[in-house]
Amino acid sequence: MELLREENREWDYETDVLVLGYGGAGACAAIAARDGGAEVIILEKAPFGGGNTACSVGNMFLPDNVAEAIAYYRALSFGTVSDQELIRTMAEAMAALPERLKEWGIDLKLRKKNTPTFPTIPGARCIDHWSAGLGESLFKSLSDLVRQRNLGILFETPAKTILKDPKTGLTRGVLAEQAGKSLFLKARRAVVLATGGYENNFERQGYFHFPGLKLYPFGTPYNTGDGLKMASELGADQWHFASTEWLGPALKEPTEKIGVAIAFRRSSGSFLFVNRSGKNFINESMNFTHRKEALAFTRFDHERAEYPNIPFYAVFDDQFRKEGPLYGLQNSKVGYASWQNLDEWSQDNTAEIEKGWISKAESIRALAGKLNLDPDGLQETIDQYNRDSKEGRINAFGRSPNRMAPIEEAPFYGVELCLSIINTQGGPRHNCRAQALDMEGKPIPRLYKAGELGSFFGHLYQGGSNLPEALAFGRLAGEGAAAEIPW
Ligand SMILES: Cc1cc2nc3c(=O)[nH]c(=O)nc-3n(C[C@H](O)[C@H](O)[C@H](O)COP(=O)(O)OP(=O)(O)OC[C@H]3O[C@@H](n4cnc5c(N)ncnc54)[C@H](O)[C@@H]3O)c2cc1C
Structure with a gap:
């Protein structure tokens, strides 16, 4: 990753895939995009990676059976996810996660069979407890994989706006900020939004939850809902604000x-x-x-x-x-x-x-x-x-x-x-390919998203699901982003 010279001032950096946020979702998107043949730059607001992923317990509650998982996840959503293909993908991706992580050398251990949060809901018995240790060690494994792939990472560089071509509407890149200066980054293939929730944005909390009350986050203070703004500027539909995890x-x-x-x-x-x-x-x-x-x-x-x-x-x-x-x-x-x-x-x-x-x-x-x-x-x-x-x-x-x-x-x-x-669930709605959707349900060109920003969970939350969801959909987002044709 090299800073472009003065004569190319329009873009300070250029790459195939820009990943915004270096938590679990962002790390998996970056790894998958790189393995899909794309050049990748990660922008991270904090001076270090990890986000909520690195300070999580690391519990992953995963289904051992896709058919039951479909029934279970459908019931948990209480009608807030109507896309049946997405429910199927959620079930398949969560069930496949231990195998998919093994391909990257990360070994999840099965701790206990049959451990659903809601045992009376149809399909519940498919849920088992897995873990690879605390979030800190899981994130270390992910960041080792990122390091091995020699990707560009810019710390203390919050993404501010996703830039789009005014004529074609296609996502072109990102305006970020570094040391008080604007940085223009071009994304030839796609942008992946993985900036986490809006836990630390007390004004937004009041819009969506309990006006006048502050809910203090237990995770990273850097998750301030920047992704909500960036997604709305591109006309994204947003969902699951009814859900907050106490x-x-x-x-x-x-x-x-x-x-x-x-x-x-x-x-x-x-x-x-x-x-x-x-x-x-x-x-x-x-x-x-x-x-x-x-x-x-x-x-x-x-x-x-x-x-x-x-x-x-x-x-x-x-x-x-x-x-x-x-x-x-x-x-x-x-x-x-x-x-x-x-x-x-x-x-x-x-x-x-x-x-x-x-x-x-x-x-x-x-x-x-x-x-x-x-x-x-x-x-x-x-x-x-x-x-x-x-x-x-x-x-x-x-x-x-x-x-x-x-x-x-x-x-x-x-x-x-x-x-x-613990965290919020609201943010941009997505389809089974982790593409952010507009208000008509159509994919916003070249914009992917993953993680707790617009999570699958709209009402009932099966404990130990946000983390595996972030990893599974981060990977899907990275694969999709790398497969886009460069502009
Ligand atoms: C204490 C705690 C325990 C938890 N335990 C579990 C558990 O055991 N099991 C489970 O399933 N879930 C658990 N969760 C929830 C789960 O960890 C998170 O929902 C999940 O890790 C979110 O991953 P993410 O990649 O979407 O977000 P994060 O990991 O939070 O990453 C988001 C990243 O984006 C960065 N960022 C924010 N804004 C910008 C910007 N403008 N530009 C660039 N970067 C930006 C942030 O600094 C951060 O690094 C826990 C959460 C907490 C806080």
């Missing part, structure tokens, strides 16, 4: 200071979530990840025009503090903060109390004062919770007594929480 509560102040979600993952012991009125409103022990029903966090009070359960707080006692860190995914390499080592947290939470991230008081009422909560409401809530816990009763929100312990050992603590998400 993680659950995160610790608000550290999340805002560090810039990505610092997840609160404790789920049993002497703690409770309360709202400003000091009232408990949810079963804290439930698994919030990927839930699709309306959760009490986002309940809206129409008469008062507010979310009564936002802000919300975790309240706990000294026993709970001593039992372990509030932040549950430290040093796991899962989530951006862990992957990038941004998440130091003391084992007994004392450092965070000293930093002022956690409030401390000698009584429940004094704690309510510090957190600005209704003191009577909080005292009543704790008293009721303690009675339920001691008498072994399931509480009003379904929390089971074996997940409770009385909140009674002073001092008491409180910390404001916020909502966090």
